Amino acid sequence: MKRWTSLCLFLPFVPFVPLLPALAAELPPKPSVADVIKASRPAEWRALDPASTLYLELPAGRVVIELAPAYAPAHVANIRALVREGYFDGLAILRAQDNFVVQWGDPDEQTPRAVKTAKPKLPAEFTIPLKSDKDFVPLPDRDGYAPQVGHSNGFPAARDPRTGRAWLTHCYGMVGVARDVDAGSGNGGALYAVIGQAPRQLDRNITVVGRVVDGMPLLSTMPRGAGAMGFYDKPEQMVPIRTVKLAADVPEDQRAHLEVMRTDSASFKAVAEAQRNRGGPWTKVAAGHVDLCNVPIPVRQQGSQPPNS
Amino acid sequence: MKRWTSLCLFLPFVPFVPLLPALAAELPPKPSVADVIKASRPAEWRALDPASTLYLELPAGRVVIELAPAYAPAHVANIRALVREGYFDGLAILRAQDNFVVQWGDPDEQTPRAVKTAKPKLPAEFTIPLKSDKDFVPLPDRDGYAPQVGHSNGFPAARDPRTGRAWLTHCYGMVGVARDVDAGSGNGGALYAVIGQAPRQLDRNITVVGRVVDGMPLLSTMPRGAGAMGFYDKPEQMVPIRTVKLAADVPEDQRAHLEVMRTDSASFKAVAEAQRNRGGPWTKVAAGHVDLCNVPIPVRQQGSQPPNS
Known part of the structure; x- marks a missing residue:
């Protein structure tokens, strides 16, 4: 019978199950956001200032x-x-x-x-010059609101090369x-x-x-x-x-002794990819895209594994 | 002095204030979502089934x-x-x-x-054939997750002409x-x-x-x-x-006697535009875009004006 603990919207850490040929269209498993966090190196995190x-x-x-x-x-x-x-x-x-x-x-x-x-x-500080932010890492994903989006030292941000301005996003x-x-x-x-x-x-x-x-x-x-x-x-x-x-x-x-995953790290890039293209078996269709505001920016207790990532 | 009632994120119904030439870059006022709802015709709403x-x-x-x-x-x-x-x-x-x-x-x-x-x-009903939905009205705004997005009889929806499938969006x-x-x-x-x-x-x-x-x-x-x-x-x-x-x-x-704005109505199109390109004087830069999930789908008591739109 169905049980509520199994009626989840996604199931991290599901073991690989060999597939019958008839089901081979299933997406192959791949690391989830939680898996990426678990595999990250300590140097990929920074303590809050x-x-x-x-x-x-x-x-x-x-x-x-x-x-x-x-x-x-x-x-x-x-x-x-x-x-x-x-x-x-x-x-x-x-x-x-x-x-x-x-x-x-x-x-x-x-x-x-x-x-x-x-x-x-x-005076308002709605935008800053592009050159004032040296930490921006673009996402490859397109955005409807700005020509370029990505992350800057832990914050979601957007840029417009035409106007030469950058800003944090809501x-x-x-x-x-x-x-x-x-x-x-x-x-x-x-x-x-x-x-x-x-x-x-x-x-x-x-x-x-x-x-x-x-x-x-x-x-x-x-x-x-x-x-x-x-x-x-x-x-x-x-x-x-x-x-x-x-x-x-x-x-x-x-x-609070928290640390934030560095948004210029390889693991953060992998977090975005884990959200952009989820693996099977729960997911049947990978999105192929992640919106700026759907990329998790992981935070955890310093040096720890998060309890429920 | 600043007062909390005036420290709002947006101010609907602000009267037009004549501008000094030096401030003429201000966006002209235009109808807000609330204004559009107020001006809508009764036939642009449908009761819930x-x-x-x-x-x-x-x-x-x-x-x-x-x-x-x-x-x-x-x-x-x-x-x-x-x-x-x-x-x-x-x-x-x-x-x-x-x-x-x-x-x-x-x-x-x-x-x-x-x-x-x-x-x-x-059996899953994740998508339906395009032809099964005759009420879809596309948004002109681009979307990262699907080739086409819009609304179908009150619901946000997406379509992929290549696969011939349509689906409701999260x-x-x-x-x-x-x-x-x-x-x-x-x-x-x-x-x-x-x-x-x-x-x-x-x-x-x-x-x-x-x-x-x-x-x-x-x-x-x-x-x-x-x-x-x-x-x-x-x-x-x-x-x-x-x-x-x-x-x-x-x-x-x-x-409950609720009615939903028809998503194939002129007023709904105007709601999306009011969210896409806000007028002044509070707004200084119009977004020029609205994400599918940022278009409000107005609901109100049948025949009434909503109290706080």
């Missing part, structure tokens, strides 16, 4: 965000300043819109929290700076993370500052807000932020 | 699923049989894997529930039939819904039977399972299914 790692501490746990100073140097510097002056501590999750974003910041419209050393607003888990109509109206004090289908139409319209590398379920399962655009319409629905800290300011024994 | 509408009743509320008999006739017929014999009543949500799927079915491995009139397994909210390694091992008694970035690599590998048209947050906010692939590792974590019923079997006054 504590000076560019945020801990968003919620009542239910910690969300770890890797900042991308190469793509948004002024905003990352301002977020560090905001964090160090305690700006976020006691603020709240303000918004959860299904299949879109979770947003956090200051819930107090009447008397918004003043900044101290941080800037109240900053994939699942990416973190951006909420703003008003004016392109330069944000300062990093209101941030959001993507919790649904990649809203790539936001690319080049928002300063993207990083990526959630751990704790996404704490954000993605937030109750959706009943107000317009998923804002919570009652203050008591807002989940409070305990603190936001830089890893560098947290004692060593309280830090 | 009660014989192809499922109500998945959870403790927290109702999930409404529209079935796609054109793409999976045998599976849809079997799901109707399963529903009518009460197969799902008292089963459970078994799995929630972040950025992937929520899956439901029989939690009892030892003594799985027997089917009565429904079939225990069915976009957010799409519902498919979980299966074992054998392509014909499913029967519709274990189903899943996509809750993250479209896992298009599953296209043509799974029988896709429909789409969640209401209640997605009830599924997308399910606590993620700690077991392999997001399965709940403790029975008490599984959310029970009260009942699954066909709308046709529910008294009229207890039915």
Whole structure:
């Protein structure tokens, strides 16, 4: 009989089963993403830089965000300043819109929290010159939104050689700076993370500052807000932020010790290929393509094997 | 000062503001998706067919699923049989894997529930002949996974003229039939819904039977399972299914009265364009492209305006 543990959408680590000639059209087995991670070398991983790692501490746990100073140097510097002056501590999750974003910041419209050393607003950093990013590795797969896509030091990114610009892309888990109509109206004090289908139409319209590398379920399962655009319409629905800290300011024994697979490594290339063309026997047709936002960027405990990859 | 209500990711219905010459590069305003919905004609909407509408009743509320008999006739017929014999009543949500799927079915491995009139397994319906779908309307936008994509009577779909086959695509909210390694091992008694970035690599590998048209947050906010692939590792974590019923079997006054925008209508074409090329003043760069899974398929209360579109 059917059993629920076997009714899986994909089955990693299935042993090779010799096929009868009549079934020979089955795809040959090949390494899965989990297999590639398992076979990777330690040098293909890098630890997070504590000076560019945020801990968003919620009542239910910690969300770890890797900042991308190469793509948004002024905003990352301002977020560090905001964090160090305690700006976020006691603020709240303000918004959860299904299949879109979770947003956090200051819930107090009447008397918004003043900044101290941080800037109240900053010029937009929607794109950077191509030459400012030396770590970009292109994907061979075509993309509808940009002439070229790939990864830059752990972040999904796009480039347009015609305009000479590069930018981070709105994939699942990416973190951006909420703003008003004016392109330069944000300062990093209101941030959001993507919790649904990649809203790539936001690319080049928002300063993207990083990526959630751990704790996404704490954000993605937030109750959706009943107000317009998923804002919570009652203050008591807002989940409070305990603190936001830089890893560098947290004692060593309280830090998350995570490492990210280097996106310029051979194993990362193999991860993309494992997602692009899956082997049998579960998969019957290989996709032959992987979308930028469907390439997993593996994260694990330093030096460990992930428990459920 | 900045206020949280204004720190939105996009601002529908912003009035036109005359620009100073120095700012004239701003995109001109144009109708948003909400504007298009508001301006649509009643004939551009269709009511759900009660014989192809499922109500998945959870403790927290109702999930409404529209079935796609054109793409999976045998599976849809079997799901109707399963529903009518009460197969799902008292089963459970078994799995929630972040950025992937929520899956439901029989939690009892030892003594799985027997089917009565429904079939225990069915031949796969991963694709159908092109000629079996007369409602397909192509998108002009290119896609990495298929030669042609578009919409068929409310569902995102893809086609390959070379092979003469068409199939439904794994976009957010799409519902498919979980299966074992054998392509014909499913029967519709274990189903899943996509809750993250479209896992298009599953296209043509799974029988896709429909789409969640209401209640997605009830599924997308399910606590993620700690077991392999997001399965709940403790029975008490599984959310029970009260009942699954066909709308046709529910008294009229207890039915959801929803309507879906016709995907062969002029307004739907305008919805895709509103998402593809947003106007100003919030948007600074129009994407010039919309991915298949980023085109909203509007659903509303029959004859009403949606509250927060």
